Amino acid sequence: MSDLLERLRERGWRMTAQRRVVAEVLDGEHVHLTADEVHARAAGRLPEISRATVYNTLGEMVSLGEVVEVTTDRRAKRYDPNAHRPHQHLVCARCGTIRDVHTSGDPLSQLPADERFGFTVSDVEVTYRGLCPDCAAGA
Amino acid sequence: MSDLLERLRERGWRMTAQRRVVAEVLDGEHVHLTADEVHARAAGRLPEISRATVYNTLGEMVSLGEVVEVTTDRRAKRYDPNAHRPHQHLVCARCGTIRDVHTSGDPLSQLPADERFGFTVSDVEVTYRGLCPDCAAGA
DNA sequence: GCTTGACTTGGACACTGTCCATTGTACGAT
DNA sequence: ATCGTACAATGGACAGTGTCCAAGTCAAGC
Ligand SMILES: [Mn+2]
Ligand SMILES: [Mn+2]
Ligand SMILES: [Zn+2]
Ligand SMILES: [Zn+2]
Numbered sequence: 001m002s003d004l005l006e007r008l009r010e011r012g013w014r015m016t017a018q019r020r021v022v023a024e025v026l027d028g029e030h031v032h033l034t035a036d037e038v039h040a041r042a043a044g045r046l047p048e049i050s051r052a053t054v055y056n057t058l059g060e061m062v063s064l065g066e067v068v069e070v071t072t073d074r075r076a077k078r079y080d081p082n083a084h085r086p087h088q089h090l091v092c093a094r095c096g097t098i099r100d101v102h103t104s105g106d107p108l109s110q111l112p113a114d115e116r117f118g119f120t121v122s123d124v125e126v127t128y129r130g131l132c133p134d135c136a137a138g139a
Numbered sequence: 140m141s142d143l144l145e146r147l148r149e150r151g152w153r154m155t156a157q158r159r160v161v162a163e164v165l166d167g168e169h170v171h172l173t174a175d176e177v178h179a180r181a182a183g184r185l186p187e188i189s190r191a192t193v194y195n196t197l198g199e200m201v202s203l204g205e206v207v208e209v210t211t212d213r214r215a216k217r218y219d220p221n222a223h224r225p226h227q228h229l230v231c232a233r234c235g236t237i238r239d240v241h242t243s244g245d246p247l248s249q250l251p252a253d254e255r256f257g258f259t260v261s262d263v264e265v266t267y268r269g270l271c272p273d274c275a276a277g278a
Numbered sequence: 279g280c281t282t283g284a285c286t287t288g289g290a291c292a293c294t295g296t297c298c299a300t301t302g303t304a305c306g307a308t
Numbered sequence: 309a310t311c312g313t314a315c316a317a318t319g320g321a322c323a324g325t326g327t328c329c330a331a332g333t334c335a336a337g338c
Binding site for chain 2: 293294295296297303304305
């Protein structure tokens with residue numbers, strides 16, 4: 001039983017086979033799958049699970065704060081079960097590999113008050129881009 | 140004649156009515172329009188301009204480094220003619236207003252060497268989110 | 279075991295963006 | 309000024325991602 005599934009059950013979720021496999025697929029470190037990747041892997045265990053259910057379930061997990069959406073490209077959103085420790089992402093521009101990284105300071109504090117235009121700034125999203133070692137080596 | 144159009148002509152662009160109106164629509168400060176918004180405004184001056192041409196033209200401007208793509212939400216890409224001064228964006232989570240902002244330091248330097256995993260890091264994208272004064276006031 | 283409201287399903291639909299064959303045109307050459 | 313040609317514009321088909329809905333199914337409490 002994954003920690004994620006445990007937390008969801010504590011929140012009163014009705015436990016279904018579909019939700020179980022989605023939670024299981026998302027279990028682990030450095031996981032950043034698209035909804036359709038989640039669907040493909042979930043279908044490996046539960047062949048008839050539908051796309052709509054995967055989208056619904058992921059959306060609910062995001063609403064509950066147990067999964068975060070990550071947008072590192074303009075294609076599909078990615079779903080990240082590492083929701084309880086703020087972090088940023090480092091993306092290879094060539095192969096798409098994504099690594100969790102941590103900045104040396106709080107990026108929010110880098111925005112001076114006179115650059116906030118009266119906004120109540122509550123969140124910042126940082127994506128670093130470059131080439132991973134393999135791609136930089138021409139692999 | 141916009142500065143943007145001037146620069147494009149210097150690069151040997153064949154000048155067409157369509158490219159002119161797209162460049163004119165993109166002229167100005169704090170402009171962050173989607174492709175379809177550009178198309179709608181361009182069609183105000185040149186009714187028969189096609190969606191494909193707007194997409195082609197914007198893509199060419201991006202390739203030439205005269206316009207930058209901005210992804211502040213998971214809907215449409217936005218096109219920013221402010222391509223010659225690096226900056227970040229501050230977005231209202233409620234109404235979508237986008238402001239250009241400048242951080243106090245270079246965000247790239249905030250990623251320590253031991254968090255780079257051997258990547259050649261060349262770029263960083265920072266998006267601040269919050270509520271603009273109007274939305275915070277409940278307007 | 280029933281009952282019931284929550285959950286799942288498949289498919290239609292919307293939005294953004296790409297592609298391509300055809301038609302049109304800007305611009306250098308004459 | 310006209311022409312020829314390579315480059316550009318067009319519109320419609322198509323693809324990827326995500327949402328929505330009506331109908332069927334099921335988990336969980338009684
Ligand atoms: Mn992550
Ligand atoms: Mn901008
Ligand atoms: Zn790579
Ligand atoms: Zn606002």
